[in-house]
Amino acid sequence: MAEQNTTNIARQGVSHEELCERMQEIEHIFGAISDSADSHIKTTCPYRDAAQRCTAKFECRFVARNGPHKGRCGWDGSDDYQLGWFPPQPAMEKRI
Amino acid sequence: MASGSLIPTGSLRMAKLEDISNDFLREEVETFVTREDERENLIARYTAATPKMQAIAAGVVSARHHDVDAMTADALTTGTSALDVMDHGLIAGMALVGIKFRDMKIFVPEVLACARAMKAGMKHIEPILVASGIAPTGKVIMGTVKGDLHDIGKNLCIMMLRGAAFQVIDLGVDTSPDDFIEAVEEHGANIVGMSALLTTTMPNMAKTIEAFIDADLRDDVQFMVGGAPVTQIFADEMGADGYGDNAVECVDLAKKLSDENG
Numbered sequence: 001m002a003e004q005n006t007t008n009i010a011r012q013g014v015s016h017e018e019l020c021e022r023m024q025e026i027e028h029i030f031g032a033i034s035d036s037a038d039s040h041i042k043t044t045c046p047y048r049d050a051a052q053r054c055t056a057k058f059e060c061r062f063v064a065r066n067g068p069h070k071g072r073c074g075w076d077g078s079d080d081y082q083l084g085w086f087p088p089q090p091a092m093e094k095r096i
Numbered sequence: 097m098a099s100g101s102l103i104p105t106g107s108l109r110m111a112k113l114e115d116i117s118n119d120f121l122r123e124e125v126e127t128f129v130t131r132e133d134e135r136e137n138l139i140a141r142y143t144a145a146t147p148k149m150q151a152i153a154a155g156v157v158s159a160r161h162h163d164v165d166a167m168t169a170d171a172l173t174t175g176t177s178a179l180d181v182m183d184h185g186l187i188a189g190m191a192l193v194g195i196k197f198r199d200m201k202i203f204v205p206e207v208l209a210c211a212r213a214m215k216a217g218m219k220h221i222e223p224i225l226v227a228s229g230i231a232p233t234g235k236v237i238m239g240t241v242k243g244d245l246h247d248i249g250k251n252l253c254i255m256m257l258r259g260a261a262f263q264v265i266d267l268g269v270d271t272s273p274d275d276f277i278e279a280v281e282e283h284g285a286n287i288v289g290m291s292a293l294l295t296t297t298m299p300n301m302a303k304t305i306e307a308f309i310d311a312d313l314r315d316d317v318q319f320m321v322g323g324a325p326v327t328q329i330f331a332d333e334m335g336a337d338g339y340g341d342n343a344v345e346c347v348d349l350a351k352k353l354s355d356e357n358g
Contacts, residue, residue, distance in 0.1 A: 030259035034343035
């Protein structure tokens with residue numbers, strides 16, 4: 001099937017530029033979808049109470065806004081991810 | 097049908113909603129597209145399309161990937177231009193999906209299902225892209241790391257990467273270091289994308305990189321990582337080659353790494 005299609009298209013004489021335009025348009029549509037997804041996760045309330053009031057309070061997921069990227073969610077070193085990431089230090093093991 | 101301008105100016109002025117012959121598409125536009133410019137744009141696009149192309153667009157919007165696959169193959173083999181299939185079928189359908197998602201009429205799982213339908217059609221266009229000199233931008237292995245079953249963010253990245261002409265091998269979720277290694281060896285990819293949503297599974301990104309070092313393959317691949325708890329700092333700590341905060345950054349990063357690979 002693929003070979004047949006290629007033959008058909010070769011006969012149609014589709015230009016490289018025209019196809020590039022379409023690929024850019026697809027990329028643009030998907031880019032907009034990704035931007036929408038980014039926007040939704042910052043504005044959509046995942047938890048509501050019985051009165052439909054939003055009870056969720058996390059603009060930034062798992063990380064703080066006072067992170068290294070000004071105005072953006074980011075890690076400032078004060079969270080406890082290190083424990084999940086690095087093995088306990090010898091001194092800490094001794095204390096435990 | 098002649099190819100060329102995506103939205104013919106004449107059609108833009110004259111087309112009406114009632115002129116869309118496909119009932120499903122007409123109802124979708126009527127129900128979900130409220131912005132006047134977008135409504136006019138889509139009406140023009142759909143009315144310029146043959147019933148066959150409208151059916152492909154409707155197949156994308158309703159996420160019927162088997163139907164889109166068959167209809168696209170049929171259209172191309174019966175002489176429809178690849179540009180028409182893209183302009184008035186696949187892209188026209190996905191444009192409406194994007195609008196519905198932005199306006200929160202549908203959500204990520206639905207978008208991904210629609211993207212799968214579009215991909216089913218694009219599969220038949222790919223040989224044409226290659227024949228016209230548009231080579232795949234690069235080959236990327238993508239997977240959520242061992243112990244982690246979350247894949248929506250990864251799937252968004254994959255959708256974006258495929259949209260940017262990357263060839264993507266999706267290993268799914270709970271991917272062990274050995275699975276990543278096998279995939280790289282099998283497909284000859286030199287970019288590996290790893291995702292994790294949990295802080296508890298993030299260490300498995302580093303373990304995967306270590307496994308590549310142990311297998312003497314680290315120099316053959318570049319790693320990009322992402323996921324909600326992952327940051328640039330962690331990416332640097334684990335020795336990844338890049339970090340992406342979202343799907344757009346993932347594509348930018350993949351392009352950068354691909355360029356570096358030459």
